[in-house]
Amino acid sequence: MIMKSAYFPLACVLFLMLAGCYKDTASVDAYVPDNSSASILRAETDIELGKIIQQRGLHANPAKDKNLPSIESPLAQLGMKLFFSKALSGDLDVACATCHHPLLGGGDNLSLSIGVNATAPDVVGHKRLLQGKLSPGVPRNAPTTFNIGLWQNVMFHDGRVEQLASGIHTPDVAPAEVDPHAGSNLVHAQARFPVTSNHEMRGETFDAGGTTQSCRDKLAQRLGGYGDTMQGKLSDAETRYWLDAFRAAYAQPVASAPELITEHNIAAALAEYERSQVFISNPWKHYVEGNLAAISPAAKQGALLFFRERGQGGYACASCHRGDFFTDEQFRNVLLPAIGPGKSNASNPNLQRDYGRWLVTQQETDKFRFRTPSLLNVAVTGPWGHNGAYTSLPSMVEHMLNPFQAALNYDPAQLKQPGIQTGQLQQNLREMLTGDSDLAGQPYPPEDVGKLVAFLHTLTDPCVTDKACMGKWIPPTEQSRQDPMGLQLNARLEP
Ligand code: HEC
Numbered sequence: 001m002i003m004k005s006a007y008f009p010l011a012c013v014l015f016l017m018l019a020g021c022y023k024d025t026a027s028v029d030a031y032v033p034d035n036s037s038a039s040i041l042r043a044e045t046d047i048e049l050g051k052i053i054q055q056r057g058l059h060a061n062p063a064k065d066k067n068l069p070s071i072e073s074p075l076a077q078l079g080m081k082l083f084f085s086k087a088l089s090g091d092l093d094v095a096c097a098t099c100h101h102p103l104l105g106g107g108d109n110l111s112l113s114i115g116v117n118a119t120a121p122d123v124v125g126h127k128r129l130l131q132g133k134l135s136p137g138v139p140r141n142a143p144t145t146f147n148i149g150l151w152q153n154v155m156f157h158d159g160r161v162e163q164l165a166s167g168i169h170t171p172d173v174a175p176a177e178v179d180p181h182a183g184s185n186l187v188h189a190q191a192r193f194p195v196t197s198n199h200e201m202r203g204e205t206f207d208a209g210g211t212t213q214s215c216r217d218k219l220a221q222r223l224g225g226y227g228d229t230m231q232g233k234l235s236d237a238e239t240r241y242w243l244d245a246f247r248a249a250y251a252q253p254v255a256s257a258p259e260l261i262t263e264h265n266i267a268a269a270l271a272e273y274e275r276s277q278v279f280i281s282n283p284w285k286h287y288v289e290g291n292l293a294a295i296s297p298a299a300k301q302g303a304l305l306f307f308r309e310r311g312q313g314g315y316a317c318a319s320c321h322r323g324d325f326f327t328d329e330q331f332r333n334v335l336l337p338a339i340g341p342g343k344s345n346a347s348n349p350n351l352q353r354d355y356g357r358w359l360v361t362q363q364e365t366d367k368f369r370f371r372t373p374s375l376l377n378v379a380v381t382g383p384w385g386h387n388g389a390y391t392s393l394p395s396m397v398e399h400m401l402n403p404f405q406a407a408l409n410y411d412p413a414q415l416k417q418p419g420i421q422t423g424q425l426q427q428n429l430r431e432m433l434t435g436d437s438d439l440a441g442q443p444y445p446p447e448d449v450g451k452l453v454a455f456l457h458t459l460t461d462p463c464v465t466d467k468a469c470m471g472k473w474i475p476p477t478e479q480s481r482q483d484p485m486g487l488q489l490n491a492r493l494e495p
């Protein structure tokens with residue numbers, strides 16, 4: 001850890017030394033404007049980056065040509081209410097926002113998410129703890145919901161919700177089949193799954209033994225106050241509150257709860273809220289659009305390292321983190337240290353292993369492969385990796401520079417969360433290496449880490465770190481007072 005955090009100052013010191021040395025040269029030559037050699041060098045970097053931007057056709061506007069809703073739209077407003085309501089969880093204790101809070105980078109600041117059985121249901125972030133047993137049951141890190149509408153092909157770290165030519169595939173149907181109930185887009189299809197997961201929202205007893213579909217339907221019935229008498233029945237005032245909200249959002253003032261409050265409409269509204277979270281207006285975009293002062297010289301150096309091919313002074317990061325959304329949506333084994341319970345272990349809880357894409361395709365070559373994440377806003381979406389193994393951005397970048405070395409020397413002490421399983425690290429690494437690793441490492445000058453990190457910081461939209469700007473995506477407290485049973489999540493960081 002000490003070594004890792006040392007890179008920032010080191011990069012700064014090197015940069016200051018260089019900057020100082022340019023100044024001296026300039027002042028010696030009376031005929032040249034003050035900072036000429038520095039600005040010539042800067043101009044060269046800008047020219048090089050300009051070529052890369054042009055060759056790759058980058059425009060830094062991945063939302064171009066996408067039809068994404070505004071947060072002001074009625075459906076997104078209803079979606080926000082639902083996203084923040086614990087009414088969608090079996091035991092009325094978890095909301096989507098518990099693990100995807102707009103003020104926590106659209107995630108939860110945890111390596112591995114904690115849904116049901118928390119010591120204090122409204123606490124989010126790294127002080128959210130599990131009751132009793134401390135080992136987390138959710139095997140993966142919660143990805144950000146920011147810019148979720150920009151994914152073209154796959155949702156989830158293993159892509160188990162997937163756009164096929166003829167429709168959307170989900171885990172509810174056989175491999176490679178289209179799910180007729182998936183909804184109108186990937187985000188809609190995804191939004192139907194968290195409520196069915198025992199560890200995330202469902203709990204152990206709600207609709208126990210039922211299917212994913214019966215669970216969704218029963219949650220919708222409970223919310224609308226119709227159908228079977230169910231566990232955790234809501235008050236009449238609460239179901240009335242939701243009926244009013246659905247009638248307003250769907251502009252159907254006389255429709256009944258069974259007509260309006262369906263699992264389809266719940267997921268559709270959730271998806272509209274999530275798809276309104278477009279946060280792409282970052283310094284890198286301003287730079288690509290021509291404001292050469294929008295990013296620092298260190299970030300420009302980092303950008304060159306990021307985009308240039310190996311052997312041409314770069315690390316070819318963009319061969320996978322491609323295009324304006326910084327992902328090719330493909331699956332790769334980059335040797336992330338295997339921590340946590342793992343996902344392939346339903347029958348054997350001691351396996352602590354996650355085969356990633358293999359769980360979807362059963363193809364041997366897909367073992368340990370995970371989706372290339374987008375890097376937009378990556379500075380605020382930690383911990384990083386599909387399981388949150390890295391808790392600082394520099395250490396994540398070090399991993400990407402030399403995966404095998406980093407995995408071999410991985411220090412579990414960086415995990416801030418108690419109880420995360422780390423017993424199988426070396427055994428899993430050995431198994432990962434028998435497959436195809438998709439990322440070759442190399443020794444690298446330590447200052448490159450700081451440059452790459454400086455570049456990654458330019459991908460943060462200032463809105464996402466501004467409480468006032470994010471306010472539009474968080475339901476107002478007054479609304480929480482209107483919620484008769486007080487099920488709106490009013491998240492807090494402290495127990
Ligand atoms: C307990 C924490 C938790 C809760 C509650 C939760 N999620 Fe998630 N979410 C996760 C985790 C963990 C993943 C990654 C799972 C995987 O890839 O296998 C995820 C994945 C996602 C993704 C996919 C993101 C991507 O980049 O592919 C979306 C979208 C999402 N969740 C939305 C929701 C919505 C909507 C709800 C409420 C209905 C919700 N989540 C509730 C933890 C949570």
Ligand code: HEC
Nearest residue numbers: 315316317320332336370371372373384385386400438439
């Ligand atoms: C071979 C494809 C590939 C290359 C090349 C690559 N990455 Fe990645 N990157 C991935 C994949 C796949 C993941 C997710 C791995 C996982 O979660 O298991 C990832 C994860 C990351 C993350 C964590 C993001 C998050 O949200 O958790 C960062 C940061 C990152 N890469 C930066 C870089 C940098 C910087 C470079 C160049 C030095 C680079 N990557 C090169 C495929 C690649």
